[in-house]
Amino acid sequence: MNRTRSLVRRTAVVAASGAAALVLAACGGSGDDTGSAGHGGHQATDSASAASAPASQGRHNTADVTFAQGMIPHHRQAVEMADLAPDRAQSAEVKKLAADIKKAQAPEIEKLSGWLTSWGETVPAEGAMDHSMHGGMEGMEGMMSAEEMTALGNASGKAFDTAFMEMMIKHHEGAVEMAKTEQADGAHTPARKMAADIIASQSAEIEQMKKLLGKN
Numbered sequence: 001m002n003r004t005r006s007l008v009r010r011t012a013v014v015a016a017s018g019a020a021a022l023v024l025a026a027c028g029g030s031g032d033d034t035g036s037a038g039h040g041g042h043q044a045t046d047s048a049s050a051a052s053a054p055a056s057q058g059r060h061n062t063a064d065v066t067f068a069q070g071m072i073p074h075h076r077q078a079v080e081m082a083d084l085a086p087d088r089a090q091s092a093e094v095k096k097l098a099a100d101i102k103k104a105q106a107p108e109i110e111k112l113s114g115w116l117t118s119w120g121e122t123v124p125a126e127g128a129m130d131h132s133m134h135g136g137m138e139g140m141e142g143m144m145s146a147e148e149m150t151a152l153g154n155a156s157g158k159a160f161d162t163a164f165m166e167m168m169i170k171h172h173e174g175a176v177e178m179a180k181t182e183q184a185d186g187a188h189t190p191a192r193k194m195a196a197d198i199i200a201s202q203s204a205e206i207e208q209m210k211k212l213l214g215k216n
Helices: 002-058 062-088 092-118 132-139 146-154 157-185 189-215
Strands: none
Touching: 062 092, 062 146, 062 157, 062 189, 092 157, 092 189, 146 157, 157 189
16 A cells, blocks of 8 residues: 555656646747747738838829929929029039039939839920929929029129029928928828938028028
8 A cells, every 4th residue: 555655646746747847848938939929920010011111112192293293393493593503603602502402403303204104194394394384383382483594594603692592592492392292292102202301401401501691
C-alpha cells in the first residue's frame, strides 16, 4: 500500500511539473505569437497603406483640374515677367529672384501639363492668358493685364525693380490663394504637395520682396 501511494504521489508530482512546464511554454509561446501577430498586423496595415498610396495619388477631382489649368498660365506669366529681369533690372537681388522664380516654376508647368494630359483634360494653350483668359480674370488671382505687362517691359533700372517686385508680390499672392484652394479641395496627392510647396516658397519670396522694397 505504501509503495502504491508513493508511486501515485511521484506520478502526481511529475504530472504537475509537466503541466507547469506546459503552461510556461504556452505563456512564452503565447507572448511570442502575440508579438508576431502584432507585428504581422502592423505589416499588413503598412502593406495596405503602401498599396493604397499609388491609388490615392492617381485619384483626382475637379479642383485638381481647375488648379492645374489655372496655375499653368499663371506660372507662364511669372516666367515671362522673370525673363525681362536680366536685361532690365538694376538690382542683383532682383535678378537672382527672377532667376529663382523661373527655375522653380518652369518645371512645375511641365508637371501640371503632364497631369492634365494623363487625365484627358485640356492643357491651356500658350498665349491663352492674353486672349481668352481676360474674361475669367476674377478667377485668376494676381494675373497682370496686358497693359501692366507692357509697362513692365518698357521699364528699366530702379523703376523696373520696383514695378517687378510690386507686380510679383500681387502675382504670388494670387498663386498662394489658388494653392490654398487646392489644398482644401483637391484629391490628387502630388498636386496637393505642389500646392504646399507653392505656398511655402512664394510666401517666403513675398516677404523677401517686401523687405527689398523697404530698402528703396
